[in-house]
Amino acid sequence: MSCKFKVDIVPIVRIPNDERIQRLSAVFGEQFQRNPSFYVRVPGRVNIIGEHIDYCGYPVLPMALEQDIIIATGITDAAEINIRNVDSKYDEVNIEMYKINEIELEPDATGKPFWYNYVICGIKGALEYLKVSSNNILELNGLQMLVEGNIPPASGLSSSSALVSAACLSFLYAQNATLTKTEIASLCANCERYIGTQGGGMDQAIAFLAEKYSAQYITFNPLSASPVSLPEDASFVVAHSLAELNKAATNDFNRRVIECRLAAKIISVLESVSQDKKIITLSEVQNILGNSFDEMVSLVYKYLPKDLYTKEEVCSILNVTEPEMESSYLTPNTKHLTEFKLRQRALHVYEEAKRVEDFRNICKSGTMNGNGHTNGFNGSCQKNYDDTKETINILGQLMSDSHESLRKLYECSHSNLDRLVDLSKQMNIHSRLTGAGWGGCIVALCPKNETQKYIDYLIEHFYVNFCNIDKTKAKKYVFATTPNFGARILTDSNCTNNEEEV
The missing domain is CATH 3.30.230.10 (Ribosomal Protein S5; domain 2)
Structure with missing residues (x-):
């Protein structure tokens, strides 16, 4: 070597x-x-x-x-x-x-x-x-x-x-x-x-x-x-839902990808941003227009008002034939699809992207005031807040909002994931699905001094009582982690x- x-x-x-x-x-x-x-x-x-x-x-x-x-x-x-x-x-x-x-x-x-x-x-x-x-x-x-x-x-x-x-x-x-x-x-x-x-x-x-x-x-x-830098008194807990989905084995994942492509293309065409057949992402549309996230959400409601769009409707809006649509925007395992949820997917993306920015800014400089804006602080949020638990709660609320969006707008949750999230709420812990969804794990933001109590609660009420798994075996499915x-x-x-x- x-x-x-x-x-x-x-x-x-x-x-x-x-x-x-x-x-x-x-x-x-x-x-x-x-x-x-x-x-x-x-x-x-x-x-x-x-x-x-x-x-x-x-x-x-x-x-x-x-x-x-x-x-x-x-x-x-x-x-x-x-x-x-x-x-x-x-x-x-x-x-x-x-x-x-x-x-x-x-x-x-x-x-x-x-x-x-x-x-x-x-x-x-x-x-x-x-x-x-x-x-x-x-x-x-x-x-x-x-x-x-x-x-x-x-x-x-x-x-x-x-x-x-x-x-x-x-x-x-x-x-x-x-x-x-x-x-x-x-x-x-x-x-x-x-x-x-x-x-x-x-x-x-x-x-x-x-x-x-x-x-x-x-x-x-x-x-x-x-x-x-994350709050020093915070711990992240990962818990497996015991539901599994291999995203390469279905078209669920790729379906969401192409629905976002189509939503971005329709907004760009109707806003006279683009007329060619090149794939454009939702972030590229925002960058070209120079809009805020709130302004992009308004455009989603304006240009994608329907709950469901047929392939024929999408082709008509984009002025392409079905073969052109399939070759330009769809993947091999989504070409057979005939209906698309465009508004819901685009709303999730723009709102989730804003949550990421809010989360980062809170960790970087402070918390948010009642108007939804970041209060400015020099240094990390850990050093500037006497009530660290409140800061953790504000960050956690962003995670909870993310899960609700993934459950309702992106439709990629699972009943087991939702049950884990609901159990977490009973402990006043915020959590969300992590990864593609349709199974897999949740990640929870937990005060360090409550971590073991929270883990024990999930073991007892989800793995033992709901899934009928032996308590000793259940311990391998839930763990605290650090970066x-x-x-x-x-x-x-x-x-x-x-x-x-x-």
């Missing part, structure tokens, strides 16, 4: 001497009769606020989790990729290098992607970045890859994106390629289109740009991140660029 000391590349650190790495190394030895050349660690994430707005071009506010995906990787001279999982229930896969570009990532019989498709996704994206064709693919190093992770799958905590990102980073590092954090985050976001998900890049951005002890305010076009650092490459060599311990 070549050493490149740059602060903006993924940190390369020494392999920690912990039981998890030792176990992974032992399994790798059993599988491949050798030691790994290096490890790659990519964290999961929890989005504090700003759901379903990244693909509309708006900033989000996630933080990295302690839970992660680790890939132990061996470099070989063989023109082959060998993919294994520490969990024996997952199939082994061996792929000849020259066939990777030709692989179509078909789902299983239930419509879900095979687990290893996410690994292949990352490798295909890396090959595209390296501009490797079938003619020169045999010049690359082969890989032996063993995957281990403790992010609950289909939980809304970005397990699939972490796996894609870890695979892409592993492959690039094995080929001595060096990308900046923003470059590889953008690359990995593009990788997921091989699975068919039209995401916005939040998951990959926080995976590589996260910093310990702070959330990240992530903006797009261009991609950047800035730390946001963690982003992706790391772990190696025993002297080629490290970061002194931080993992």
